[in-house]
Every structure is written in structure tokens, then in C-alpha cells.
Amino acid sequence: MADKQFKKKIGDALGNNVLRGALGRFGDAYTTAREKAYEGYDFKAISENIERVKSYAASHLDEMLDQFEREATTRGAKVYRATTGEDAKQYILELAKSQSVKRVVKSKSMASEEILLNKTLLAEGMDVQETDLGEWIVQLAGQHPSHMVLPAIHMTKEEVADTFTNHLNRLNEPEISELVKTARVELRKKFLEADMGISGANIAVAETGTLIMMTNEGNARLTATLPPVHVYLVGIEKIVPKFEDAGHIIQALPKSATGQKITSYVSMVTGQTPAYYPDGTVKDKEFHIILMDNGRRKMYEDEKFKKTFQCIRCASCLNVCPAFQLVGGHVYGHIYTGGIGTILTNFLNSEKDAQNPQNLCLQCGKCSEVCPGKLDIPEMILEIRNRMGEKQGLPFTQKFALDVVSNRRLFHSLLRTASIAQKPFSKGQPVIRHLPMFLSGLTEKKSLPTVAKVPFRDVFKTIKQDVKKRKGTIALYAGCLIDFVYPKIGEGMIVALNEKGYEVVFPDGQSCCGAPATYMGDRKNARKCAIMNIEALEAEKVDYVVTACPTCTHALIDSFQELLQDDPALVARAEELSRKSRDFSKLLFDLGGLKIGGDGEPLKVTYHDSCHLKRKRGVSAEPRKLLSDTLGVQLIEMNESDRCCGFAGSYSIKFPELSGPIMERKLGNIEATGADAVVVDCPGCLMQISGGLDKRNPGIKVIHTAELLLEKRKKAPKKNKK
Incomplete structure (x- = not known):
């Protein structure tokens, strides 16, 4: 059960209209952009290729890591394998001290956020500068990223302008093009002055020792080329066997992450490059690659969670999550947010930090539908939830209620009494x-x-x-x-x-x-x-x-x-x-459906897809055909027909503050169709939607397919008037 402090975080997020607006606008735009980006591509085939490549690499992990280290070392890199985050931080810290590093520039790296690297370096008196625009904004605001791909998605241009004004001590207008220009000017000198660059990577190719980064701003290239010392911090799950395997991820990542066909920059670094010093000296760059475990092996070795190695960190699961779209990433508490973030937090940080966020999952399955790595994120979260229940037990009221439900005679007698x-x-x-x-x-x-x-x-x-x-x-x-x-x-x-x-x-x-x-x-x-x-x-x-x-x-x-x-x-x-x-x-x-027939009365209906029916069972077209072909009703499709209604069983009781807004969105979509009735195939959805419409628009009927068949076919057809 979520604690009071966590509930307060949810309440604060829901009360932040600026946050709600920013997340809502992005969520709406993302769905359309993603669909457009994948036009002409076979998403299923791409996903199957990613699954094949990543699962092979994971099941041959030591072999892949050995090959990567061998190839990268041959090309001048120094490769270090960090078992923990502390190992990684200590290596970077000792390297920085040995090279007399005072100024550090960083391109986007969730792995460095995961281990709180900046905090360690700052504590040693170094100037650490994020150079990804979103990361820089968040750094100046004194926050951590709220999204794995879009770190500052929770902030408006007005908030960014105020942050720049406070930091630079000069007025910044909330014009996006001007804010970007300001960032470019301020950050360019940081690149030129830096003693060390630190980067993350999207892909590590075992065959060639190549690291691949996909960015939109060019900061990763500057970080990798200008400073005389460069460090890549890479999670061991980023490994792929062959260079050609990277193509599948390059195809999917931008489309799934931001709805782009391709990012502005795809940078590939294979081995050591020259470093140019201000005095005109040229010598080989100090080039280091840290392959970090920090709980990843434990995650893979757990049979229920081994597929997490297929995650390409596109964050599409966040982009379509109804709960995330309401509260944003900071409510999740740690660095990784959303559904996949909950799983990563559980293994890479602590079970305690995952305990509250796992409750946010509605189990609607939308995330799995768009995941290019073919992860069943809801099932993994459910496994975490059950393990926590077994280890810690449930609160008394929940346990008592479930004990009653599992006792058939007692449960049924109580329901009869309730009537x-x-x-x-x-x-x-x-x-x-x-x-x-x-x-x-x-x-x-x-x-x-x-x-x-x-x-x-x-x-x-x-x-x-x-x-x-x-x-x-x-x-x-x-x-x-x-x-x-x-x-x-x-x-x-x-x-x-x-x-x-x-x-x-x-x-x-x-x-x-x-x-x-x-x-x-x-x-x-x-x-x-x-x-x-x-x-x-x-x-x-x-x-x-x-x-x-x-x-x-x-x-x-x-x-x-x-x-x-x-x-x-x-x-x-x-x-x-x-x-x-x-x-x-x-x-x-x-079984062939039913013979055509109804009461002959015209009826405009819209259909709501139950999450479990469509995404677990793959049933969507069948009930629609029963309605239109058998009863002859006029079927009007609603927008987002398969978006969760917010019921999700006990979720609507545990989180009515989240269930309510999710339901309201569904009701709005129903009303927009002008239908006389909304048909469902789930009693839970029936209860949620009919309850909401009873308060908001009782003129719209909510009915189960089976009941509508009964109602329309049991009535005698009306005779034509002469």
C-alpha cells in the first residue's frame, strides 16, 4: 500500500496544472508522431530482430564482453569492468585526479545519473557541466531528470527562462529558439575549457569495440572529441554481437523515443583519437570505457526479469502510460521512472525505492504494446508486487479482505447480506x-x-x-x-x-x-x-x-x-x-456468430476495448463484428478506444485521485462520438464507465455485449405501419 508521503507526492503532481499540461500535450502529440514515424516500417519485425540480437548477447554475456574489451583495447581504449556503481565512481575519480582534471563536461548518461556520479565529482571540487540541453536545464534547476529521454519534459518554456535568468543573472525571454541559442553560447565555452568528457552510449558493438550514441544536439560529439580525456560509462546490457545488429536499434530508438525517423546525430566511436591541446600539442587521447554491472547480472539471472536486457531505453513505455502522463517522473522517486524504471530501480537501486512506484502500474498493458524490446512490463511489475507481498506481508485490511474473498461460502454470504x-x-x-x-x-x-x-x-x-x-x-x-x-x-x-x-x-x-x-x-x-x-x-x-x-x-x-x-x-x-x-x-x-436479427430500432453505439481483452487476449475486431453484423447497430469508433478507463480493479480504490482523471478522459471520448450507448466486454469497465456517466451524462447507456444481444434480440420486432 502506498504510504502517506508518496500519496502527498501524487497530490502535489496532480495539483500542478503546468506539469499536467506539459505531460498531456506531449502524450497526445507522441502517439501521432510515433505512428507517422513507423509508417512504411514493420514494427513487429524490427522488435523481433531486437529481441533476437539482445537476448543472444545477454545469454552469451561474458563472451560478448570479452570480445568487446579485446577489440576496444586493440584500438587504444582502456576498458574497466565495474561490478558496482561505487567501483565505477572510484575509477573515474582516480582517473580525474591522475590527469589533474578540474573541469568536466558530460553528454547524456542515465548510467551516471543512476550512480549519482555528479555528486561524487562535485564533492571533490570539480566543475561538472551537463551539456545535453534537457540535462543542463534540470541541473541548473537543482532537480534530477523526470524522463529517460526527455529530462526536462516536466518544465515549461517559462520555467526554463526563469531558471536561465536566475543562473545567468540576465533576463531570458520564454522563446524556445532564444533559449536554445543561449544554451549553445554558454555551453560552447565549457567544451573548449574541459579537461575531461564523460558520455553514455546507446549501443556497444562486441565485434568491433564500437560505441554508438544517438543525439539531437551534437553535444555528444563535442564531449567525445574536444577534451583530452574521455570516459564512456556503459551498462553491460547495451552490448550487441555484430555491427549490423546495431541497425535494428538505430531503426527503433528514435521512432519509439520521440517519434522521429532518425536522430540528428548518430555518432560511432571506435578506438582512440588524437587530442588537440591549447598549446598546439597533439597526442593520443586518454580513452576509457567502463562496462558497469551494478545489479544488471542479478536482474538477468532472475528468470522472471531476464528480458530487461532487451530494453533499449527508448522510454516509449513512459510516453503511453496513463499514470505517468498524470504525475510525471519525479513521483517515482529515483532516477529511472515509469514502468521500466520501477523494474530497474528494484534491481539497480533497492527494493525499498521500488515499493511505492510499483503501485502506480494500472496493469493496462499499453507499455508492452509499444515496447520495441518486447518486454511484458506489467507482468514484471506484478512479480515484484507479489514478491514484496510474500516478503513483507500486506496491510491488515487488505489481507483480511482477500482472506474473505478466497473463502467462497463466507464471501458469498456477505454479498447476499450486502444486497x-x-x-x-x-x-x-x-x-x-x-x-x-x-x-x-x-x-x-x-x-x-x-x-x-x-x-x-x-x-x-x-x-x-x-x-x-x-x-x-x-x-x-x-x-x-x-x-x-x-x-x-x-x-x-x-x-x-x-x-x-x-x-x-x-x-x-x-x-x-x-x-x-x-x-x-x-x-x-x-x-x-x-x-x-x-x-x-x-x-x-x-x-x-x-x-x-x-x-x-x-x-x-x-x-x-x-x-x-x-x-x-x-x-x-x-x-x-x-x-x-x-x-x-x-x-x-x-462459433460463427448469430443469425442477423434485432428489434429493428436504430441505435448508435461506440465500443470501449478492455485492456485485458485486447492486449492479453488479442480480441478487438470480434465484438465489433458481432455488434454491427448481428444486431445491425451503427458503430461509431471513439478516439483512444483502447485507452484504460481507470478501473483496474482495486486501483480505483487505492488511487481514486488517479483513476478519476483517467476515467474522465474516457468519458470525454465517449461523449464526443454522439453515441446513444457505449458497449463493453468487461464488467469492471462497465462498472467504472457507467458510474462515471451516471454522474456526468446519464443519457448515455453503458452495456455489456452479451446483455445488448439479449436485449435487442428478445424484443419482438416492431411492425411497419401501413
Whole structure:
């Protein structure tokens, strides 16, 4: 659970309208720019090449490092392998002292930020100057970078002008071209006076000992060429086997980082170059390369995190993250920010520093969709969360709630009780619009649905199924929300599947899929839920297991096997369940859909893509076809249809201050379509969006695909008037 100080950081960031505006504008512009930059390129093929090259280098790491050192040394470099950040800092410090270094210029290096190198050098009385424009701005402002590629993205031109004015003691107007000109003038003399240059690198080529930098300002070239001593500080994950392998990263990095086809400068340094001294002397440059571990091997050797070596540090995961776009990088606390930053912080700094930031992840999966290194960042963050839960335990209230949820009889009896106890708050309405006292925040931005008077498991017993030409049997897995909040969704599923020739059974012993426990870091209770449902569903006896909740689908197909991997008998049953489990819309589409027919009444609808359905299951076109082809409704696509609605299970309770703005953006996109209804395939999204629209625009209906099919097809068609 996030602590109070962390919550305060979030509150301060949300209250900073300048920050929100800067991040929002960039986020909106980035998506379009990235799409345009990748036009004509096969992103999937590029990503697969990066995965191949980087995974090979990582799995042959010592061989690659030996080859790089051999080739670089042959060409005049002095290569040092630093096990820790302290080793790296000590090497640079001793080198600086031996060369009587007083003035240092640095081009952009997140590795140097990672180990707080500037602080060490400044403490020894050296003048250390950042020369990347963003890094220089941040340095003058007394801050650290808020973004791996765009260090000063959180600052406006007015703030930059004020920073320059305070530092230079002369007025600077907030004109970008003038601010850049000022920086160029001020920094040029720093290059000429410097005794040492320090750089990072984007790529290290083992085959030739070459270091490659991609920049837009030319400062990296000046840093590498003008000072008589030059040091490259490079993380060992930057290694690639061959020179031609670098091309894949050069293709992807600028497009993914800033939406450029290519950066202004691609600099390649292979070996020692001459150094020109003010007195006219020319001699070979002191050229040093530090290959730094600092926790990277530990990260790679962990089976769950080895793919982090495929990260090319483009920061596209930050650029599309709904949480990052709201609060920026400084809330994350350490040097590396966003989703990948949380993982890096956990290994390269400390688990303690990653504890609060990992909570910011919505698990929406958008980052993985755009990652050119093919990293499943949400799954890695989830693993960190679960490990922390196992090591430290959860707060009492969370643990108690999850213990209740994993106890089927107790959980269900409490839900039945809640259907009666909620009456004073619902006042006869199907929603709760106001809650008292400390619970009032839950209904500030949205209403909440009431618990159904009769749960689906009871409704099911009264349904007479009409199955013609029976083809088989399907077990319906309802999950918590369909069972106890939205039973009509279950009714719609049965009618549709009956029409396809399948009898539907409802195993009574089923309960929560365990997703709340999984996403809150309680693997023990998630495992209990997995076992309970495997035993209840008896997948061996049916043709399919169907659910209309994508989070539940993900649990049935993916999570149960992992949770039970230490028990061969249960794993076998989990695999059988996984093979037979389907999301409702996907199954119905694969079975050939339904006969065309509806009530004939015109209806304009827009469709919201659930994060789990689209990105975990790859289902997006199928429900749209069911709506337009089967019911004949007018489908109007909304902007950002697959952007998270902000529900994310317990996230909306833990971080209502973040969930709210994310939801508001979704509601705005829905309203802009002019649709009569928004259709969803996730009960959680249904709860979030309908709750928000109930407060903001109750005229727009929110409905699940299964329920809309039921509603439109059960009504008798209207007769034409003569």
C-alpha cells in the first residue's frame, strides 16, 4: 500500500496544472508522431530482430564482453569492468585526479545519473557541466531528470527562462529558439575549457569495440572529441554481437523515443583519437570505457526479469502510460521512472525505492504494446508486487479482505447480506450515488452499482434453456461481478450459446478468480482461488469454459498454471482449463456468430476495448463484428478506444485521485462520438464507465455485449405501419 508521503507526492503532481499540461500535450502529440514515424516500417519485425540480437548477447554475456574489451583495447581504449556503481565512481575519480582534471563536461548518461556520479565529482571540487540541453536545464534547476529521454519534459518554456535568468543573472525571454541559442553560447565555452568528457552510449558493438550514441544536439560529439580525456560509462546490457545488429536499434530508438525517423546525430566511436591541446600539442587521447554491472547480472539471472536486457531505453513505455502522463517522473522517486524504471530501480537501486512506484502500474498493458524490446512490463511489475507481498506481508485490511474473498461460502454470504444492507444508500435505485463519511470519496466522481437482489447463480436455476441440434456443453464462469452485480450478462450469454447448440452449465462451487489477490501481491490467496475454481469447473467434462470478464479469462488461461506450477496434478488440470477457456465474444465469433436479427430500432453505439481483452487476449475486431453484423447497430469508433478507463480493479480504490482523471478522459471520448450507448466486454469497465456517466451524462447507456444481444434480440420486432 502506498504510504502517506508518496500519496502527498501524487497530490502535489496532480495539483500542478503546468506539469499536467506539459505531460498531456506531449502524450497526445507522441502517439501521432510515433505512428507517422513507423509508417512504411514493420514494427513487429524490427522488435523481433531486437529481441533476437539482445537476448543472444545477454545469454552469451561474458563472451560478448570479452570480445568487446579485446577489440576496444586493440584500438587504444582502456576498458574497466565495474561490478558496482561505487567501483565505477572510484575509477573515474582516480582517473580525474591522475590527469589533474578540474573541469568536466558530460553528454547524456542515465548510467551516471543512476550512480549519482555528479555528486561524487562535485564533492571533490570539480566543475561538472551537463551539456545535453534537457540535462543542463534540470541541473541548473537543482532537480534530477523526470524522463529517460526527455529530462526536462516536466518544465515549461517559462520555467526554463526563469531558471536561465536566475543562473545567468540576465533576463531570458520564454522563446524556445532564444533559449536554445543561449544554451549553445554558454555551453560552447565549457567544451573548449574541459579537461575531461564523460558520455553514455546507446549501443556497444562486441565485434568491433564500437560505441554508438544517438543525439539531437551534437553535444555528444563535442564531449567525445574536444577534451583530452574521455570516459564512456556503459551498462553491460547495451552490448550487441555484430555491427549490423546495431541497425535494428538505430531503426527503433528514435521512432519509439520521440517519434522521429532518425536522430540528428548518430555518432560511432571506435578506438582512440588524437587530442588537440591549447598549446598546439597533439597526442593520443586518454580513452576509457567502463562496462558497469551494478545489479544488471542479478536482474538477468532472475528468470522472471531476464528480458530487461532487451530494453533499449527508448522510454516509449513512459510516453503511453496513463499514470505517468498524470504525475510525471519525479513521483517515482529515483532516477529511472515509469514502468521500466520501477523494474530497474528494484534491481539497480533497492527494493525499498521500488515499493511505492510499483503501485502506480494500472496493469493496462499499453507499455508492452509499444515496447520495441518486447518486454511484458506489467507482468514484471506484478512479480515484484507479489514478491514484496510474500516478503513483507500486506496491510491488515487488505489481507483480511482477500482472506474473505478466497473463502467462497463466507464471501458469498456477505454479498447476499450486502444486497439487503445497501438499501439505505441505494434508495431503491440500481446505483449508489452517495456514501457517508470516510467512504464518500468512493462516490465523488462516480456512482457505484448495487449488489443484485438475486445473484446469477440463483437466476440460473430458473432459466429454461432452448437448445436445438445440441452440439455440446459449456461451463459458464461468472466471476464476482456477473454473479453478484450484473446477472443479466449471464442471461445473455446463455441465450446466445443455446442458439449455437450448446447447453450451459453453472458449476456452483466457482468463486472469485483470484485476480484481486494477484494484483495486490497475495499469491497465497490467489492460489487458493485457482484450486477452488479448477475443482469446481471440471473442465475435463465440458467442451468449453466461457467467461464474459477478460480479467477472469486471463486468470483461467494464464494465471492458474503459473500459480500451481509446483503441483503436477493441478498443473495438468489447469492446462486443460486453459485450453478450453474462452472469452464470450471471442467464442461466439469463432462459433460463427448469430443469425442477423434485432428489434429493428436504430441505435448508435461506440465500443470501449478492455485492456485485458485486447492486449492479453488479442480480441478487438470480434465484438465489433458481432455488434454491427448481428444486431445491425451503427458503430461509431471513439478516439483512444483502447485507452484504460481507470478501473483496474482495486486501483480505483487505492488511487481514486488517479483513476478519476483517467476515467474522465474516457468519458470525454465517449461523449464526443454522439453515441446513444457505449458497449463493453468487461464488467469492471462497465462498472467504472457507467458510474462515471451516471454522474456526468446519464443519457448515455453503458452495456455489456452479451446483455445488448439479449436485449435487442428478445424484443419482438416492431411492425411497419401501413
